[in-house]
Amino acid sequence: MTGSREAERPEPSIPARAQAEPGTVHLVGAGPGDPDLLTVRARWVLETADVVFHDALVREAMVSSLPKSTEVVDVGKRVEHKTPQSAINERLVERARAGDAVVRLKGGDPFVYGRGGEEASYLAERDVPFAVVPGVSSVIAAPGVAGIPLTHRDVASRVTVITGHETPEKEESALDWAALADDVASGATLVMVMGVRTLDRNVAALCEHGVDGETPIALVERATWADQRVTRATLSTVVDRAAAADVSPPATAIVGDVVAHRDAIEDVLRPFEPA
Incomplete structure (x- = not known):
């Protein structure tokens, strides 16, 4: 599923400055686990994203309430289902270049032992715009x-x-x-x-x-x-x-x-x- 869906997003109550941008990857911190500790900015970005790639430690409650039009992809690094970091990097670039508003949802804060720095470097090297939404670190x-x-x-x-x-x-x-x-x-x-x-x-x-x-x-x-x-x-x-x-x-x-x-x-x- 590619291409931005301008007609389906965003909700009028979400400020334009806080909406997920088409063609951009948003590195978002999910906090320690409880949905109530997700920041307001993170929730707004999630609710206006086209696709969300999330980690294994992200609670189901955080993504189950997203709009039905949002594509949710589990890229967790569990032992039984381990998505290589290289594959995650490539998918972020692919979807952003296709015009989607992309969210990479990571447990805690994306820049605290979350490989957010690696993903940011990968995106920058390929001239893919990205934004960072900090999260509450464990x-x-x-x-x-x-x-x-x-x-x-x-x-x-x-x-x-x-x-x-x-x-x-x-x-x-x-x-x-x-x-x-x-x-x-x-x-x-x-x-x-x-x-x-x-x-x-x-x-x-x-x-x-x-x-x-x-x-x-x-x-x-x-x-x-x-x-x-x-x-x-x-x-x-x-x-x-x-x-x-x-x-x-x-x-x-x-x-x-x-x-x-x-x-x-x-x-x-x-x-x-x-x-």
Whole structure:
């Protein structure tokens, strides 16, 4: 299905500045999962798109309510159904050049471990116009809904975010585990995304470089989803507790003294109620 459909879009209530443009790719952040956390601009762009290519972590509720004229394509990278990034790039270019208003809907924020930067470069190299609509990253959302402040005036004044896919044994790793350990030991907050499968190695690397085993850590699974869970532990106990609780991706790990803040407010913190 190609070609723009001017007669079918947009709804009059959507400002012209926020409508998806024909011949343009819109890199849109879907947020952590709950449809209520989709930004207003993202919803407007989605509702005026001709075609939406979405990731595996995007909730069905976000796309099921779109106009029937909108083509919705799942290009998630699940193990059983993995769409190569090269194929996604080519399809974005193909549809934009055909005159469609294209949305690439990505979990969280498109430029935070979402390959949005790669897609932007691919489009730019081929002179395909694109726009970016930021989303609420799980880096912020997961600690937030769990009652864990990433910074606290009395505890932590800086935050470091890494991907857990990087393992300590990887040759020429981009991660400096000694520096990360020093940061945590000095009171900084460390956030690890996509690190469930490498949790044991990442925790071991921090401890081997001097972080106290009693340092608190929390694992927030499926933040803002109906089955959200929080597993609280210390670095010395988290691997066993995660195994016992059968923690599974997607999950965000927060390491540092700020995690203890949850203990003081947990009893009065209302759970996040997803749409």
